Amino acid sequence: MTDTADTAQSPTLQTSKAGRSAWKFLRDLLVIVLIAIVVSFFIKTFLVRSFYIPSASMENTLQINDRILVNELQPKVFGLAHGDVVVFTDPGGWLPASPPSPDQNSFGQAVNGFLTFIGLGTADSDDHLIKRVIGLPGDHVVCCGASGQIEVNGKPLDEPYIIRPANGAAGAVPFDVTVPAGQLWVMGDNRYNSQDSSRNQNLPGKGFVPIDDVVGRAFVITWPVNRWTWLGDYPDVFAGVG
Template identity: 40%
Template sequence: MLGPAVLLLAVVVVRAFFVTPFGIPSESMQDTLLVGDRLLVSRTTPPDDVQRGDIVVFDASEAFNLEVPQRGVFQRLVEAVESLAGKGQPTDYVKRVIGLPGDHVRCCAADGRLEINGVAVTEPYLAPGARPSVIPFDVTVPPDRFWMMGDNRGASSDSRAHLGEPGGGMVPGADIIGKVWVRYWPLDRLGSVDQGQIASVPRNGE
């Protein structure tokens, strides 16, 4: 029979390399993800395979210039146990990938929509009548960086909120923890999460 230490090690390995639970703490991704939703996040998607429209969890400490709290061994152990129920680190964010490396992203186009590489795109995951952004922006995403936005654009602290900081709010690919895979709670919302892919647009400069 496996002892508690072996079981804990197995759980840690699975979380580190394959799948991680994550709970939604805010309204920034409504109505796609609601406060209290619990998700499984696949860690097997490399940054090169991330697509526009994917919903991902990432460590925002570098990109969003967040203070990382210092924790002792006991606190780390407590956090490891809490993570089994989907409680992430305070610096873990869930957002939608809007701009890939090299993309020119701006808001807004003449028709009021988000524009990527000169093409105005429809975003089916936004609430009816919602504006793509009340904050105007015009950015080109550097290599190995991603532009992230929440679906609830009026209540999301995302890449737009960090434009004037070092890095311009762009998220390094290495900081992406994984792609949202499935919702396991609440039971009446059990199932895969619709990623709401953005229609294909040309590469910047084509």
């Protein structure tokens, strides 16, 4: 006959096993979180990145505070096309100097900065611009033709996505440029309220955006939910421009 005292576990032993189980759970949870952070960082660095829209320059396509996802494989791996909506860093002088942020060491800013680092936050959105590609390298782009439309390589563009005054031209500032190699000519859809190529012709870069400054192509609005939609490049608008 077996003594029950030999088979019953003492409270101390039970507590020890529970402690080891809890530690294993916390250890596994920590590993999962670390893996998720590393994966998010690599996705943000090489594949997809999140931004919010801080201005009205791309209305009505994009509204203030929309959240978007940007495909970072363009233009690094795949090229850009006319009509693509792209996010890029300031080519120099396009954005005003940012005032110092209050409470730099606040917990909220630290969390947002960390989320941005791993690709889940949008703290650096104010340091970037978003516009539509109108001219690719080698294109001759003019504003505006006799019809008031922008012309690319002699073809007038019928642009359904832009905002302009009634009977107003498709651009607020005239220009007649040929896009250099490795550069882009970009414009906001809200043509009379956009700090785009046309308004920066007096800067050293003459309004052109180096392709190397492009972070990627915006391809979807993710927030708010009622504005979820894919962002197209309107191939019909640019058909025949070469």
